[in-house]
Each structure stands twice: as C-alpha cells, then as structure tokens.
Amino acid sequence: MKRIETERLKFRPWRESDAQDLFRWASDPDIGERAGWPPHKTLDDSLTVIRTIFSNDHTWALELKQSSQVIGCMGYYPYGESNIDIGEHDAEVGYWIAKPWWNKGLCTEALHAMIDYCFDEKEFDTLWADCFVDNPASGRVMEKCGFRDTGRTNQLSRLYHSQARPVKIYLLARQKNNRFYPHQQSKNTLL
C-alpha cells in the first residue's frame, strides 16, 4: 500500500500499543461528541476500538513525525459503510485531532494528503464528508481542502446521541482526465 505522509504527519495503521494514547485523547468528550461517538470510558474501550473499528485498510493513526506520538485519526468509509447516501465508487472521509493540537493546520494538512490518496490511488469519483451544524471547525477544514457544502442536511439519529442532530453534507468531485489538486489554485469543477 502506498505510504501517506505530509510535512509533519505520517499515516500508519493503528496498533494495540496505541491504546493508552487513544484513551488519553478519545476520553475527552470534546472529541467524540463532535464526531458522533461516545467518549471512551476505559482503556479497554480504546483497545476494543483499535481491534474492531480501526482494524481495516482505510483507517489510519496520525503520527507526528517529530515525536512519533499519535495525535489523531483519519480514514474513509467506502460504499456500504457511510452514513451518507454515496455512490458505489465514492467514499466518505472522517477525522479527529487531539485537542492540544487543534488549530495548527494539522487536520487540513492530513486531509489534503488523503484526498490525493483517495483520488490518485483508490480512484474514487467523489469524496463526501459531513459534520454537525454546530461544528464549524470541521466544516472549515473541509472547505480549506476544496469540499463544497451541498446545502443538504441529514439527521444522524443512529449515532449515540439520544436525539437526532443535523449534519451538513459536503462533497469534492474528482475531475477525470484532467487531474487537479484542489489545494493548488483551484479550477475545481464540483458537481
């Protein structure tokens, strides 16, 4: 599999030995509640997530190159695993960054790299993303990476919150035969 790297970050598979780091970050309610999953309550919760939800070829730990510390997670959901009504050749992206590293451009940097991977290696047609309407930081990351707000919202009732909460839906389409990178000067053709 092609390695995904950025200036400051390395994407790598999650390891069971990451459970302590994962628990440290994922027990913070400001992470899971904004992303739609319950905060981890025990180290065992984190180990179980690594063994199940993160155990695939499309979910990565984000490791800081400088310190080798795991500080976030990024991945995509292929057709059949997405909450959004995506096409067979599409994927939905998702991510979080540990709170001490917020607002340093790290998620934007990582998402640019994953967009390249998803279009150039996996050849998805369209990438989708969603975020709760009250999570502007996530929407801003999507916009900085070229995603467009579709104007559509979903009610994500099957997430752990007791009440359905609206999410905004974004998309970024691949321009076939004339590959462009949305983070360069954009001649971006969106759907």
Ligand SMILES: CC(C)(COP(=O)(O)OP(=O)(O)OC[C@H]1O[C@@H](n2cnc3c(N)ncnc32)[C@H](O)[C@@H]1OP(=O)(O)O)[C@@H](O)C(=O)NCCC(=O)NCCS
């Ligand atoms: C959303 C998240 C991944 C962003 O990570 P990050 O590394 O801080 O993102 P970046 O630094 O690349 O960009 C953040 C942008 O949001 C902006 N932002 C932050 N808080 C904001 C707010 N309350 N309102 C508007 N914009 C905000 C920042 O200013 C920055 O934009 P700028 O570069 O134009 O100034 C991180 O906050 C996080 O993990 N949140 C909890 C989990 C989550 O929401 N996951 C996404 C689920 S859809």
